[in-house]
Structures are given as C-alpha cells and as structure tokens.
Amino acid sequence: MRIHLCGVRGSTPSPGAEFARFGGHTSCVAIAHDGGTAPVLVLDAGTGLRRVSGLLEGDAFRGTILLTHLHWDHVQGLPFFAAGDRPDADVRMLMPVDGDDGLEPVDVLARGMSPPHFPITPRELRGRWSFEAIKPGVHEFEGFVVTVAEVPHKGGPTVGYRVDDGRQAVVYVPDHGPPSPEELDAAVVELARGADLLLHDAQHTAEEWPGRFHFGHSSAEYAVATGLAAGVGEVVLFHHDPGRTDAELDRLLDRFQDAPVAVRVAVEGSVLDRT
Numbered sequence: 613m614r615i616h617l618c619g620v621r622g623s624t625p626s627p628g629a630e631f632a633r634f635g636g637h638t639s640c641v642a643i644a645h646d647g648g649t650a651p652v653l654v655l656d657a658g659t660g661l662r663r664v665s666g667l668l669e670g671d672a673f674r675g676t677i678l679l680t681h682l683h684w685d686h687v688q689g690l691p692f693f694a695a696g697d698r699p700d701a702d703v704r705m706l707m708p709v710d711g712d713d714g715l716e717p718v719d720v721l722a723r724g725m726s727p728p729h730f731p732i733t734p735r736e737l738r739g740r741w742s743f744e745a746i747k748p749g750v751h752e753f754e755g756f757v758v759t760v761a762e763v764p765h766k767g768g769p770t771v772g773y774r775v776d777d778g779r780q781a782v783v784y785v786p787d788h789g790p791p792s793p794e795e796l797d798a799a800v801v802e803l804a805r806g807a808d809l810l811l812h813d814a815q816h817t818a819e820e821w822p823g824r825f826h827f828g829h830s831s832a833e834y835a836v837a838t839g840l841a842a843g844v845g846e847v848v849l850f851h852h853d854p855g856r857t858d859a860e861l862d863r864l865l866d867r868f869q870d871a872p873v874a875v876r877v878a879v880e881g882s883v884l885d886r887t
C-alpha cells in the first residue's frame with residue numbers, strides 16, 4: 613500500500629516559516645492500494661484533506677473516509693475537499709458516535725458544520741455522500757481489512773484504525789490520552805501488534821506531559837513505548853503540537869536515534885510505500 617501523509621499536525625493548523633518543513637495541516641492520511649493508484653481510503657478529515665484533491669489528478673474522490681473522532685482538527689478539511697465536493701464524487705464517511713442523544717451521525721457532524729458556524733451542512737456537499745456510525749471490530753473497506761478499537765481520549769468517543777492489505781498493516785492512533793502515563797493501553801498495543809507502521813499521537817515530550825496530561829494526548833516517549841510493546845516495524849510520531857517548530861521536531865527525533873525500534877517524525881506531504 614501507499615500511504616500519503618496529508619496532515620500531521622494536532623489541535624489547530626500551524627502556518628508559518630518555522631513550521632514549513634514538517635507542515636501545518638491537521639490530521640489526514642490517504643491510503644492507496646499501491647503506488648500507481650489513487651487513494652481510496654482516507655483517515656480523518658483535518659485541514660490536510662485539501663491535499664488529497666491534489667493526489668487525484670483532477671478526478672473526483674470515490675472512496676471511504678474514516679474519522680477517528682469529531683474534534684475540529686479531524687473534520688475541518690471536510691468542506692474544503694474539492695475532489696469530494698463535486699457532482700461525480702462518491703464518498704462513504706464513517707465516524708464514532710455515542711448514540712445517546714438519538715442523533716444520526718450526519719447530525720452530530722452538522723453541529724460543527726452548519727450555520728451560523730459554517731455556511732453549509734454536510735448534506736449540502738455535492739456528489740453522493742453517506743454518513744454512518746462505526747463500531748469497534750473488524751470491517752472491510754475499499755479492499756482493506758480495517759480493525760477498529762476504542763482509544764481513550766478527551767471529549768467524545770474516539771477510535772484507532774488498523775488497515776491491512778494482506779501483506780502490510782498500518783495502525784493509526786492520532787489522538788490518545790491514556791488514563792495513566794506509566795501504563796500502556798492494552799487495546800492500543802493489541803491493535804498495533806506486529807504492524808509495519810504505527811502512526812501515534814506524540815503531541816508532548818516526556819517533560820511537558822505532566823503539565824499537559826489533562827489535554828488527553830500522549831508523549832512521544834509513550835508513543836515509542838507503545839510501538840515497542842506491540843512489536844511494530846516503525847513508529848511514526850504524529851499529531852505534532854501546533855507550537856512545535858521544525859527545529860524542535862528535529863531535536864525530538866534525535867531523542868530516539870538509539871531506540872530499540874525505528875522511529876520517524878511524520879512530515880506532511882511525504883509518501884510511505886509498504887509492499
């Protein structure tokens with residue numbers, strides 16, 4: 613599979629020269645079956661979703677978008693997704709919702725995307741769109757086996773995804789606020805077990821984490837420890853703090869030069885081929 617990192621930032625976009633190299637768009641990852649094909653599976657719809665249109669070479673998007681949760685940094689690219697907002701688009705979108713309020717998933721999404729917050733609602737996107745709830749378990753989307761697990765995070769139901777094409781597996785856990793900094797989350801370790809790539813929340817450093825623990829995110833060290841426990845091939849530090857400059861991200865990577873698992877820092881616009 614070919615994995616396009618279209619947005620790697622957490623919380624809010626980070627424009628500016630000091631963020632240009634790692635990128636400022638919020639969470640979005642687009643997956644194609646191999647290098648020669650268009651992405652058909654998109655994980656999260658942060659502002660990085662705008663970049664997915666550019667990968668389609670003028671075509672409409674026809675595929676599935678899976679949201680980990682509905683926080684702004686994971687949905688605000690939706691109304692700006694040119695390849696999805698046109699008459700020939702065909703998009704299936706799934707998201708975790710708790711269902712307690714009796715609202716349809718599209719109505720939960722519309723609470724943040726409708727007047728007066730935004731000029732249009734999700735139902736007004738052009739093309740064919742469907743909006744569905746997703747539950748933990750094993751599913752199949754666009755020819756991939758997708759395993760869904762609940763992930764602890766602050767403010768609404770959140771899931772992580774494991775995408776498997778029968779040869780390689782990538783695990784995506786962009787927002788993860790474990791109940792304790794000392795304890796690895798068993799469900800996340802299980803989701804990532806033996807995967808080739810683990811894209812994991814690395815919003816904080818170990819030093820910052822105690823003062824920011826209540827934000828509901830992980831430290832880079834916690835992300836690496838999770839990858840190590842799960843026996844993954846490589847940990848990709850993801851969901852960078854919006855204030856983390858390029859120079860700081862370079863230094864963050866330096867911390868893991870001698871780690872017993874390969875570690876890289878997610879760079880917007882980069883492409884990871886796993887065949």
Ligand SMILES: [Zn+2]
Pocket residue numbers: 622623639683685686786787851
């Ligand atoms: Zn986030």
Ligand SMILES: [Zn+2]
Pocket residue numbers: 681683765787
């Ligand atoms: Zn979040």
